[in-house]
Amino acid sequence: MKRATVFSLVREQSVFMTVIMALLNFLAVMSLGIALMIGTGVVRWNAQWDLYATVQVTNSANESKVQKILNENKSQITELREISDTEMVALMRPWISGGGQLKNYLPKMWEVKFKSESDLTNISKNISQYGRVLTHADALSPSTSAGWQMILIATLILAMTLGTIAACVSYIARNTAMLHKHELEILNQVGATDSFIAHQMQIIVTKICIAAGAIGFVAAAPVLMLVLSAAHAARVGLIATLAINGFGWGCLAITPVLITVFAIWMTRRTTLKILQNN
Amino acid sequence: MEEKTIISFANVAAAYDNATEVLTDVSFNISSGTFYFLSGASGAGKTTLLRLIYMLHKPLRGQIKLFGKNTAELSRDDIANLHHKMAIVFQEYSLLSHMTVFDNVALPLRVRGIEEAKVKKLVTKVLDWVGLGKYADVKPMELSGGQQQRVSVARAIIIQPSILLADEPTGNLDDENASRLMELFIQMNKLFGTTIILATHNKKLMETYKFPIINVENHRLNFVGKASTPADSKKVWRGPAPKNYFSELSKQFEDIGNA
Secondary structure: OOOOOOOOOOHHHHHHHHHHHHHHHHHHHHHHHHHHHHHHHHHHHHHHHOOEEEEEEOOHHHHHHHHHHHHHOHHHEEEEEEEOHHHHHHHHOOOOOOHHHHHHHOOEEEEEEEOOHHHHHHHHHHHOOOOEEEEHHHHOHHHHHHHHHHHHHHHHHHHHHHHHHHHHHHHHHHHHHHHOHHHHHHHHHOOOOHHHHHHHHHHHHHHHHHHHHHHHHHHHHHHHHHHHHHHHOOOOOOHHHOOOOHHHHHHHHHHHHHHHHHHHHHHHHHHHHHHHHO | OOOOEEEEEEEEEEEOOOOOEEEEEEEEEEEOOOEEEEEEOOOOOHHHHHHHHOOOOOOOEEEEEEOOEEHHHOOHHHHHHHHOOEEEEOOOOOOOOOOOHHHHHHHHHHHOOOOHHHHHHHHHHHHHHOOOHHHOOOOHHHOOHHHHHHHHHHHHHOOOOOEEEEEOOOOOOOHHHHHHHHHHHHHHHHHHOOEEEEEOOOHHHHHHOOOOEEEEEOOEEEEEOOOOOOOOOOOOOOOOOOOOHHHHHHHHOOOOOOO
């Protein structure tokens, strides 16, 4: 025989609460998903440029010294490419057009990929006496910083969503207790402990949260995939590196479960508080 | 206080929302195993007295002791544990309309964490015994007033309470079923020493069963008649102490009928 819960939850009431919780689950999965995809993107973006640096020599007297250092450390360098004047002129064209004279003012530049970060540090130290070494990571820091800001915003949305979930669950417990004073009185009469009543309330909230979590995740997952495919369509830049790996999807799948556990705990806390103040 | 005192009131007053006192300076002791009628005009305070005993209402002042324990000093869990030894039957049944008759009667056992197989066995027995076995799966609203009252009684007695409080339990029953219910209460009192306080307006009932009466009048109580315990009275059951509560009772009420 199926064991009935003590609190009767009318259809409209449970549908309303399931819809609200599903929306909050959707928002939580979305905000965590966006934070994860930007986070992964920023990490990948950074990793891509960690070993790259540009060497600039403005004093032509130092060119041979820098060239010598680079030659002596060839075993620590994976790629070495001299940037031609034509390339530099092409890069500067939108801002500078010095005609034939510009050539006289251009620095000597190399793009270098080192084997390891320690190689980059050591060789940069040697070169810095004669020229300027600018790592790609430093040069691209505004993009990275924007990425971290987006993660921060997504995390803030996640925190706000979790706060709303706490308020919502507390409301469900209070609302159920208020609507079911009669049931509470009967439970009191038959010797139910506060713990038993809280457990009954937890059964209701668990049912709502499981349904809402499933709906929220199923709705959020395709939207996240849509965002990822749109980002990959960009092909280059930070946006193109956005991704969610297997671990990330695991985290997203577990989010509704954690929300359910949190809701169960919150229900118990609220119910016991209501009963003690009754 | 006597050793056998199970309910004790000392200068107890009760009011709702700090308005006029419903009961004033109520003091009495009730011994274990006694049977009392509780009478008085409507609104005199009968239900309030029962609610005070059952700890559903807090006294304005005074001291109430149940099983020798001061109720003011009890925690919520202590009260719940004391409720495991007590039961109350209200005139308005207090049944959960969304649950079946079976689940309503099973509720006191389930809150005690009794295993489901035992719950099923006991509930089936007590429902058969009150003549509602075939209604186990229906909702209370589908039953008549008398049948709902019996569900309420079944839920109260399934825990074999030491104290049974009943607020107008025969109010919705015809004479035949009212007297059958009274017989059931009397058997509980005599066989198991259950202390019973039964609120009623029914003068015929009080005249038929000569139990002492607690009369509520002008916010105070007066006791009419001498209380007797099962030890003083002639027992209906003359054999050894029954081991199976429901089978012994059911011998007396096999055909309680379906009012």
